[in-house]
Amino acid sequence: MGITEELNQALQVDDFPSSSLLPRTMMRLEESPPASKRWQAVAGVAAVLLAGVVVGAIRFAHVGHRPVQPAVTSQPAVSLPSAQKGLMSYRFVTPQVGWVSVFRPDGRTVVAKTSDGGKHWERQFQLEDVYPGVPDDFLNASIAVIGGQQQGIPPTTFPPALWITIDGGAHWEMRAAPADSGSLLAVDFIDAAHGWLWMGEGFLYQTVDGGRHWISVASSETTPALAWSEVRSELKFVSPTLGWIINAPSRNAGGVLYVTRDGGRSWGLENRPAVGVGVPGSRISVDLPTFFNDRDGIVQVTVSSSSPIACPSPASSSGSTMICYKPLGTYVSMTGDGGQTWSTPRPLAVDGTVSFIDTRRWIARGPGGISTTTDAGVSWSGPRPLPQLPAGWGPNQVELLDLKQGWMSVQDSPEGEGRRIAIFGSAAAGSTGLMHIRISGTAPRFALLATDDGGAHWTEVQLAGLD
């Protein structure tokens, strides 16, 4: 049987497409004639949003969606008058300086910066008709890298590109990604000169001049670590030579960690942080290491059942494709020599997503709120409940610079509009947590909250100025 026949057989679906597809498509057209060329660029992007497709930062494994059951809280309710749509990413690099990028419903990508802890935001950059392609890379107060795909028809007319500033956002320069290498999978810069680009065709490129020139250093033809994955492709370098990749070969597989010590030319499987965790057949997922310098780092490993379990409602009633796993534990493994050796993985005694301020001060955001440790997880504070959010809203990405100063993005869940939800299980040892990956079709609204007392109180950050 030839490939054509095999494809016909493999892709045959009964009663597909539905007979209503053409009428439904026609109903989507506006009554007005096709847009004039002048307006097409913006309208095209807006159309995608209106169509229920959101271009989002899809690799933010630390960002959450609304839980099925809201966390118990004793904190007062917060109102969110500054809520808006389309948060892509944010990062505070100091207590005062923070970046945020937003993908607007009108198709603009807006990057803004605050220098007063979020009281005021100043728009630094705006792109039109560019789909954000990779998580933004906000290195510090000066350097930021935005990645995106210019929209053209035919689709590959315009290659993906990066927009880079090295002067705090005053000036931005576009750097084209290497042609004919697919779409952006991940980008990482360690300073204004050294960066890496992982492209969808399985190529890894390196630059030493801030993206003006890219050199192909490896490809998936010889390096399985670089094979394209729809599920997870994360890249992080800690020095010009030492870097890490997380790849997930399939939706059911956990994240697999690879390491390079020669700037990306060769990659090896790094499974030591996960040695001995789980039981035979369990699903093990390794995160990218967090490094605090070029020697000290931590890896978080999550273990879940290998067999899916029944998924909860209401998610299961949405008609979405879901996969749920029973959580079995979360472990950490540490290195003090740049990853040459790793400590024996040990289980964490708290629930939730853990972020690391340094080698000893960690923060866990779980269902009960935020817990902290100052002794590398030996003892944990009791959880401080999260603020009470409006109905339909849930906590998202929490960032704490220290044990006092922090921010949390919250977002709503466009119930009824989301079409795909995949749920992957993962949790701290003995906990009752689940890791969710929600894939939905409509941009949620978001708001930013700030705390300066370690999460005892949260106030909304005003987002005026983002436009």
Place this chain on the structure above:
Amino acid sequence: MIDGSGLDLVDRARAGDKRAFEELLQPLIAPAACFAFGMVQDREEAEDVVQDAGLKAWRRLGNLREGAPFGPWFFGIVANQCRTSLRSRWRRVLRFGELFGGDPVSAEAEFLRGADLRQALKALPRDQRAAILLHFYMDLPLDQVAVSLGISMAGVKSRINRGLRRLRLALPGSEDA
């Protein structure tokens, strides 16, 4: 063979004639949906993709080069939309406090039930997957695949060859086209 090159219809559609646009779209809608399904492997999402592509085509008819056939151009939009759809799924991760017990979910079995070829297709980079599907599944000749994907014929051949090579590795028993 996809054929949507009714120039009169294109002119009328450009002028805002929705009926003409519907006539242009009608013979393409099912093949486009099948192509989208091959790309995203989810029937609901594939139909969404086609709807989005239809809307985008309507709005961007002015971009269709004078005299160029509508079909390959529309398939390019569908391919673009598939990529956008795959890349844009709004993924977020959260842990929260509820343990869900129960038996293995049937959705999982369904998910895994797909043929080896479907799995292998999914593992291909999108550009290679699109080229293979357009050529072998949609029967588009190479030059029209090139138009659809906005690349050269050499680029199409390269993608197809690389994609087939990967498929052969993933499916040891498969034959060449």
